[in-house]
Amino acid sequence: MADPSSYRPRPGEIPDSPGVYRFRDEHGRVIYVGKAKSLRQRLANYFQDLAGLHPRTRTMVTTAASVEWTVVTTEVEALQLEYSWIKEYDPRFNVKYRDDKSYPSLAVTLNEEFPRVQVMRGPKKKGVRYFGPYAHAWAIRETVDLLLRVFPVRTCSAGVFKRSAQIGRPCLLGYIGKCSAPCVGRVTAEEHRRLAEEFCDFMAGRTGTHLRRLEQEMHRAAEEMEYERAARLRDDIEALRRAMEKNAVVLADATDADLIAVAEDELEAAVQIFHVRGGRVRGQRGWVTDKVEEVTAAGLVEHALQQLYGEESGDAVPREVLVAALPEPAGPVTAWLAGRRGAAVDLRVPRRGDKRALMETVQRNAQQALVLHKTRRASDLTTRSRALEEIAEALGLDSAPLRIECFDVSHFQGDDVVASMVVFEDGLARKSEYRRFQIKGFAGQDDVRSMHEVVSRRFRRYLQERQRTGEWGTGEEPGGLPAAGAEGTGAGEGPAPAERPAGERDGGTGRERPPKFAYPPQLVVVDGGQPQVAAARRALDELGIDDVAVCGLAKRLEEVWLPGEDDPVVLPRTSEGLYLLQRVRDEAHRFAIRYQRGKRSRSLRAGPLDAVPGLGETRKQALIKHFGSVKRLRAATVDQICEVPGIGRKTAETVAAALAQAAPAAPAVNTATGEILEDQ
The missing domain is CATH 1.10.150.20 (5' to 3' exonuclease, C-terminal subdomain)
Structure with missing residues (x-):
């Protein structure tokens, strides 16, 4: 671990002007890139007392071994240079979005002599016009199939195109009128490119021009009694309208906008983007990221804008960019977007109307994407095993804590004080063993005393059950009995304790299984810092229990506290162990809040x-x-x-x-x- 004072620049060396700075580690690798309106003021924030830094920032400056900077003229130039360096160096402490799924896009290869329409995934290529991304590839193919009636652009691969040119016979699409067959010379390269450009105009939302032109041609053909041609044009118009209807109409026809929303917690964030063209949602995509650096919602939006438009220009940047939070400051980002577009860009937060309603939909999608990502991450066996090993190593345990119990206290302005206990086994929630406690008397006015009471009641019942049942092994499957003073679980999360027998027969063996609370955890987690941890440890010591580890997880900085320690254990922000502890703590908090609110509402109703x-x-x-x-x-x-x-x-x-x-x-x-x- 490096001392930041060892590489701190001397006073007066750092210029008071806009620029971009890079932190490097001892091996010369760039680990963080940032921009600043004033390099002197920004870098001074990194070289203050370590105790005053956010844990993520503290980890970065102690990993670094040097810092360097480049002066630029304006904040817009700083934004551009920051993006270029992040792409070049891929720093480990910068926010890096990764797609939560692989989204297909509709691509038109305008960089070829005979442009081709196709479905593409992955990084974008220069000279290719993209539309989307779409949720499913089949949705793109259905749209293209309808549009090829009117814009018969080539869709075949290079090999098929070359073979058809050699044999002088087009493919099936050429025979049925869904390809203009440039491979055999039915149209020239210029005529085919014009078709491809008209296809792009229609996909970009400029639909009215093409519909009006076809309607005029249809009426003219009918007047000239060319009824077959008029019928064909009528069918073309219907095909275009069906293609337009495949995208939901959400805003006015002239609206071109991208909507960006963010959902986050202490460790991760999810970004969702809706692409609206011609008033219709033409595409959707999402990213997730680990919050390695200290970053706000506004910072997450700024990073998303950089990644979304960093390699785009022209029509790819819409007239309006609607965001959940404006970057700080917003002026340089707006100017940068205008430079990418070549025209003015309206960057703002929608406050009312249809755009506000659509932003709320995007926000819900972002929240669901974050929940889905966490669910998938939690269900992975390898990830759970690594998380338990990391917890054991960080806390100095002899073995991985296969059973973790977490306690949280909740109250409403000092009244209706309750507590919750949640159980995780092998990294997964065991909701049938959740318990909730009602706290009476003086303990309700003090979270520390409340925590002491709850832990005492739970483990006092553990000792009673162990004494009553005799020599039960801690590795056997637990049965079912509530903790002392517990009221049971909430609706939908297991039967109430009163419904459970004192001992259950193990089906097929004829002998009783041990009650659940005769089965102790390897680790007790409390929601709080040093005082709550000390109270829980004191409760165990008073009962003579010395084989159960205790730790606390403080919400503000996500620090892990151990009994008797003056300094917390700071796990890396990307640690699976920290992620598991956070999930356990959040679940205990959710369960306590649910019980407390239900209890309060019952007292008002009954x-x-x-x-x-x-x-x-x-x-x-x-x-x-x-x-x-x-x-x-x-x-x-x-x-x-x-x-x-x-x-x-x-x-x-x-x-x-x-x-x-x-x-x-x-x-x-x-x-x-x-x-x-x-x-x-």
């Missing part, structure tokens, strides 16, 4: 307040929040009820009258523990 006319959910929640329970609200006077914000005297009198008439409801009881759950 009671006599529902019968009060004109009392909505917001004011019911305010009343419960102010008094703590319906029981205390029933004992309050009208004047006390009026003290609640939003409650007038007339409403207070109505509430008091309704509660006085309603009989107190019986408290809800946990059937497993006998604990009163709701104070009515």
